[in-house]
Amino acid sequence: MIEIVILAMVAAFLGLRLYSVLGQRAEQEEEPPRARFEAPKDTVERKPEEQRVSAAAAPQVAAPQPVITGIAPAVEMGVREIAAADRSFDILGFLEGSKGAYAMVLEAFWEGDRETLRELCDDDVYEGFDGAIAAREESGEVLDNKLIRIEDALIHSADLNGRMARVAVRFVADIATVTRDKNGNVIGGSLDDAVESRDIWTFSRDLGAAGPDWILDETDEG
Numbered sequence: 001m002i003e004i005v006i007l008a009m010v011a012a013f014l015g016l017r018l019y020s021v022l023g024q025r026a027e028q029e030e031e032p033p034r035a036r037f038e039a040p041k042d043t044v045e046r047k048p049e050e051q052r053v054s055a056a057a058a059p060q061v062a063a064p065q066p067v068i069t070g071i072a073p074a075v076e077m078g079v080r081e082i083a084a085a086d087r088s089f090d091i092l093g094f095l096e097g098s099k100g101a102y103a104m105v106l107e108a109f110w111e112g113d114r115e116t117l118r119e120l121c122d123d124d125v126y127e128g129f130d131g132a133i134a135a136r137e138e139s140g141e142v143l144d145n146k147l148i149r150i151e152d153a154l155i156h157s158a159d160l161n162g163r164m165a166r167v168a169v170r171f172v173a174d175i176a177t178v179t180r181d182k183n184g185n186v187i188g189g190s191l192d193d194a195v196e197s198r199d200i201w202t203f204s205r206d207l208g209a210a211g212p213d214w215i216l217d218e219t220d221e222g
């Protein structure tokens with residue numbers, strides 16, 4: 001069921017630019033996660049002229065952030081610095097969006113979908129994925145993995161360096177892994193046994209850039 005949902009999301013959005021959800025409000029989390037991550041939009045549509053006036057007149061006050069529990073004070077300070085620099089930043093919406101991004105990046109990697117990975121990742125991360133996909137293609141192996149569930153997603157670190165914001169999220173997920181040879185025979189793993197995966201993925205965004213996009217710029221085992 002989860003695989004069908006993920007594949008449906010990928011099919012639905014690859015025809016368009018894969019926009020973000022990391023900046024959206026937590027109350028919008030029932031919407032399907034998208035590839036890229038964008039700041040929340042106003043609930044009332046405005047004309048371009050009204051938007052420009054509103055943006056110019058609005059005071060640069062950070063959006064109220066919820067009390068964050070279970071993280072170090074330094075991490076919370078980083079979150080609040082980002083929120084102060086970007087009024088649209090919402091930590092709960094960011095976390096929900098990061099889960100969608102995690103699922104889409106994994107699915108794209110397993111499927112060998114370089115186009116989606118290029119949209120979601122910076123150059124270094126993309127090159128790592130591309131190299132692994134190329135090695136897999138050369139050996140004739142195919143991954144038939146499934147993301148069963150994301151058990152947890154927590155802020156691991158957050159910092160603002162100038163106008164560059166970076167937020168690392170620690171994911172704990174259950175993944176069923178299967179590797180098949182070029183003839184479709186299973187040569188490793190099993191879909192019946194999910195393996196717990198722990199990863200720390202860091203997302204970054206230039207707050208001074210015109211676009212609202214966050215990208216994946218680092219992956220580590222957690």
